[in-house]
Amino acid sequence: MPAAVGGPVAVAGRPAVEPPRPAQLRGRTVVIKFGGNAMGDDALQQAFARDVVELWHAGLRPVVVHGGGPQISRMLDRLGLEVRFEAGLRVTTPEAMDVVRMVLTGRVQRELVGAINAHGPFAVGMSGEDAHTMTAVRRTARVDGRPVDIGLVGDIVAVDPETVRALLDQGRIPVVSPVARGADGQVYNVNADLAASALAVALGAERLVVLTDVEGLYADWPHSTEVIERLTAAELDELLPGLASGMLPKMEGCLRAVRSGVGRADVLDGRVPHAVLNGILAEKSPGTTVVPDDGPHTPGDEEDGA
Numbered sequence: 001m002p003a004a005v006g007g008p009v010a011v012a013g014r015p016a017v018e019p020p021r022p023a024q025l026r027g028r029t030v031v032i033k034f035g036g037n038a039m040g041d042d043a044l045q046q047a048f049a050r051d052v053v054e055l056w057h058a059g060l061r062p063v064v065v066h067g068g069g070p071q072i073s074r075m076l077d078r079l080g081l082e083v084r085f086e087a088g089l090r091v092t093t094p095e096a097m098d099v100v101r102m103v104l105t106g107r108v109q110r111e112l113v114g115a116i117n118a119h120g121p122f123a124v125g126m127s128g129e130d131a132h133t134m135t136a137v138r139r140t141a142r143v144d145g146r147p148v149d150i151g152l153v154g155d156i157v158a159v160d161p162e163t164v165r166a167l168l169d170q171g172r173i174p175v176v177s178p179v180a181r182g183a184d185g186q187v188y189n190v191n192a193d194l195a196a197s198a199l200a201v202a203l204g205a206e207r208l209v210v211l212t213d214v215e216g217l218y219a220d221w222p223h224s225t226e227v228i229e230r231l232t233a234a235e236l237d238e239l240l241p242g243l244a245s246g247m248l249p250k251m252e253g254c255l256r257a258v259r260s261g262v263g264r265a266d267v268l269d270g271r272v273p274h275a276v277l278n279g280i281l282a283e284k285s286p287g288t289t290v291v292p293d294d295g296p297h298t299p300g301d302e303e304d305g306a
């Protein structure tokens with residue numbers, strides 16, 4: 001596969017995107033989390049796939065970590081199994097774990113890989129289990145300050161990024177499902193936002209981009225939809241205990257990422273077509289940007305670890 005060639009990103013029929021410093025972004029790794037909500041919409045999935053390929057053409061090294069929560073819930077429902085979340089994490093029985101693995105790696109990932117590969121032989125799907133890429137330990141949820149057993153849910157404790165890095169070096173676009181292996185051989189269900197964050201850290205990624213089904217982090221949800229445009233890690237740390245449902249692991253992932261070397265994390269509205277392209281190439285992203293306490297690490301400041 002030819003080496004990526006950087007250049008302005010022209011997208012016919014769409015508002016012009018002003019790439020701020022494409023030369024500085026060239027060769028940089030960007031981890032993008034694509035959530036299950038956006039995946040349910042064919043047009044959005046196709047637009048996402050095109051964006052990812054365009055980033056590749058612009059010379060970036062995109063890695064996709066996908067979710068699939070709604071798809072798992074629907075399948076559990078069809079099978080007559082319970083659907084329940086605690087603090088934004090699915091309560092995962094051994095039977096549910098089988099379904100999680102089958103739906104994420106066997107179905108949702110195949111569809112996304114197919115959408116990207118409509119543009120060429122780019123995407124290679126893999127699970128966090130593969131080649132010990134993600135190792136997890138069982139975690140509990142905290143509800144009202146108390147630990148709650150949520151079954152086979154994992155927290156990632158180690159990432160070996162070599163397989164993902166090798167794919168990037170071959171000019172591929174890795175598409176990773178958030179399933180991890182425990183050191184004990186047990187398979188764990190990992191929240192996709194936290195999996196994306198852990199992989200971004202291990203790859204020394206420039207950016208973590210999390211797509212969701214709202215405009216960003218709302219300051220006073222559910223009473224208002226005023227989006228917080230930018231916050232530092234310390235500011236987010238203070239807000240975190242007050243966050244609810246799916247926003248909690250998402251923002252926890254952003255915090256972990258910027259506290260561990262990722263230059264910046266953006267939460268963007270995945271319902272907006274081409275959110276990824278606009279979010280990454282525009283100077284100011286339309287959603288919520290989380291920066292390290294000492295400000296964003298901009299491309300060119302230091303060597304990318306990837």
Ligand SMILES: Nc1ncnc2c1ncn2[C@@H]1O[C@H](COP(=O)(O)OP(=O)(O)O)[C@@H](O)[C@H]1O
Nearest residue numbers: 035036037211212213214217218221244246247
């Ligand atoms: N402060 C907040 N700001 C925005 N959304 C919030 C907030 N707190 C909770 N939410 C909820 O979190 C949801 C996003 O999380 P989730 O459903 O897990 O998304 P995804 O499938 O994209 O990972 C929003 O749709 C909203 O209902």
Ligand SMILES: CC(=O)N[C@@H](CCC(=O)OP(=O)(O)O)C(=O)O
Nearest residue numbers: 036067068069089090190191192
């Ligand atoms: C532990 C846990 O909650 N895992 C998630 C994994 C998928 C996911 O995170 O998907 P979205 O990004 O689409 O929500 C789940 O079972 O739903």
